[in-house]
Amino acid sequence: MIRTLRAVDFRCFSGLGLEIPEGGAVFTGDNAQGKTSILEAVCVLVRLHSPRTRKVPAMCRMGGAGGFGIAGEAWGQERRVRWQRAFELAVDGEPREGAGSYLSDGGLIVWMGNEDLELVRGAAETRRHYLDFIGSQVEPGYRTALARYRRALKAKNLLLKDLRPREEELRSYEEVMISEGTLLVEARTRLVELISPRAADSQREVSGKEELLGLEYRPAGGHDLRLALEQARDRERRQRQSFVGPHRDDLLLSINGLPAGEFASEGQQRTLALALKLAQGEALAAVRGSLPVYLIDDVFGELDPGRRNAVLRVLPGAAQKWITTTHLGWLNESAGLEGMARFAVKAGSVANAID
Incomplete structure (x- = not known):
């Protein structure tokens, strides 16, 4: 307290x-x-x-x-x-x-506010931020891995802007992105598995209805980041920006099998946002053993x-x-x-x- x-x-x-x-x-x-x-x-x-x-x-x-x-x-x-x-x-x-x-x-902290509706309606960045805030509280090394990944990504993007990108330096930063990004993908996978059943229960409790809430973690580079970077290499060099990695991951939300941001009513969306935060609190308590x-x-x-x-x-x-x-x-x-x-x-x- x-x-x-x-x-x-x-x-x-x-x-x-x-x-x-x-x-x-x-x-x-x-x-x-x-x-x-x-x-x-x-x-x-x-x-x-x-x-x-x-x-x-x-x-x-x-x-x-x-x-x-x-x-x-x-x-x-x-x-x-x-x-x-x-x-x-x-x-x-x-x-x-x-x-x-x-x-x-x-x-441990859970923040709940009306801006949480952006978890449902907003861009993928908002949902990544939600996972990152939980991960930094329950996953050892998460905060460090995220900081290292972001520094390597920033350096890589700066190099990609050069007219003649230095390939050796680019690959060195990609190695950091692979090692730290793989840790993030694995941790986010565990987090979504931890949150999903708790969020589904909260959705039913708060709505008072048998609404089926679905959460699907969608890593932008799949679960093999090295392979994804190799496949995207030519495209990234041509367009001078990074296309794959945890900085583009998303958490897909659905109600009764339909995308919540497009098809859920405002009441359902508001309830979903609350359910995600209530699930966050339950997950923190379950992992850390304190409220x-x-x-x-x-x-x-x-x-x-x-x-x-x-x-x-x-x-x-x-x-x-x-x-x-x-x-x-x-x-x-x-x-x-x-x-x-x-x-x-x-x-x-x-x-x-x-x-």
């Missing part, structure tokens, strides 16, 4: 200090007041990751010192993240060198009572939940939110909410 959260110069907060009970907290307020930034700060503290941006400077407060700090007691440890041109990381006052060391004994913290950004206020109560039934009762909402009416109608603190957020300040 996360007991405390402190932040300085993060997003709209010049300073933030919270104590959170075991059950979690509900943050209410209008849009653009800072609710989502609180959840984002938790994600950065725990996983060094923002679900909102890949540009770390974007998280610095405008008018601040050009950096930010986040700290808190999480899973019995005092964790601290500072950023000013580079990350400075510490656990229980001891510096940690590198993200891998910092994350090795950190906790994740659920960061739920303005989801429940958009659901009808049936789906909302079904999601609350599926969420582990013992898991800590951080929930944001602009609508208050549904709170008192919903079971499973007992023991949670309530805070009002306005213009970058947080106060205890009055019912």
